[in-house]
Amino acid sequence: GAGVSQSPRYKVTKRGQDVALRCDPISGHVSLYWYRQALGQGPEFLTYFNYEAQQDKSGLPNDRFSAERPEGSISTLTIQRTEQRDSAMYRCASSLTTVSIFGFANTGELFFGEGSRLTVL
Amino acid sequence: GDSVTQMEGPVTLSEEAFLTINCTYTATGYPSLFWYVQYPGEGLQLLLKATKADDKGSNKGFEATYRKETTSFHLEKGSVQVSDSAVYFCALIGAQGGSEKLVFGKGTKLTVNP
Numbered sequence: 001g002a003g004v005s006q007s008p009r010y011k012v013t014k015r016g017q018d019v020a021l022r023c024d025p026i027s028g029h030v031s032l033y034w035y036r037q038a039l040g041q042g043p044e045f046l047t048y049f050n051y052e053a054q055q056d057k058s059g060l061p062n063d064r065f066s067a068e069r070p071e072g073s074i075s076t077l078t079i080q081r082t083e084q085r086d087s088a089m090y091r092c093a094s095s096l097t098t099v100s101i102f103g104f105a106n107t108g109e110l111f112f113g114e115g116s117r118l119t120v121l
Numbered sequence: 122g123d124s125v126t127q128m129e130g131p132v133t134l135s136e137e138a139f140l141t142i143n144c145t146y147t148a149t150g151y152p153s154l155f156w157y158v159q160y161p162g163e164g165l166q167l168l169l170k171a172t173k174a175d176d177k178g179s180n181k182g183f184e185a186t187y188r189k190e191t192t193s194f195h196l197e198k199g200s201v202q203v204s205d206s207a208v209y210f211c212a213l214i215g216a217q218g219g220s221e222k223l224v225f226g227k228g229t230k231l232t233v234n235p
Contacts, residue, residue, distance in 0.1 A: 035225075042226050043210070045222045059222070093165075108212075
């Protein structure tokens with residue numbers, strides 16, 4: 001498809017299990033973002049990549065959370081030893097970013113996927 | 122760090138009423154400002170943007186003007202429709218510390234009744 005694709009759409013797991021959430025961005029988009037959105041709240045930044053390089057991971061809550069984008073396309077967000085407080089909608093977005101001798105310049109127009117809803121029992 | 126503050130919702134209006142949703146920001150440097158919209162059951166999508174002071178972003182009858190002196194980017198529409206019912210998020214992207222992360226407000230839910 002032409003949009004950002006996330007899987008699984010719904011994931012129910014037991015406390016202590018590991019989960020992996022996948023994001024397939026729009027082809028050709030340089031930047032890929034991960035956000036977490038609690039019910040009734042705005043998206044909370046987790047991390048982002050330009051190509052395969054993780055540019056900013058300051059939003060990852062703790063070391064149980066990690067993300068990778070090894071080939072600069074598909075990305076995986078992994079949560080180890082899940083806890084109930086990890087329950088939320090996890091949203092992936094990709095965006096066009098220009099690259100020049102001055103570096104990266106993001107347009108700020110993010111294309112979001114439909115999200116992966118994680119429930120930890 | 123960079124942050125965005127939106128007016129508390131929810132907002133309920135009748136069709137054809139005037140809409141204002143307030144947004145103020147805190148950022149170092151000169152951020153770009155955005156309004157995103159999330160329709161029921163859908164992902165977020167860009168509504169409009171402004172990249173420098175005094176710019177006006179507009180789309181689908183919505184407008185917002187980048188006011189540096191008041192650090193604001195209020196969203197307005199002269200006559201809302203039922204189809205405008207959604208959650209609206211103000212956001213900014215700065216260059217704090219070299220990161221180009223998009224920072225969102227908490228969102229304002231709008232319901233328009235016929």
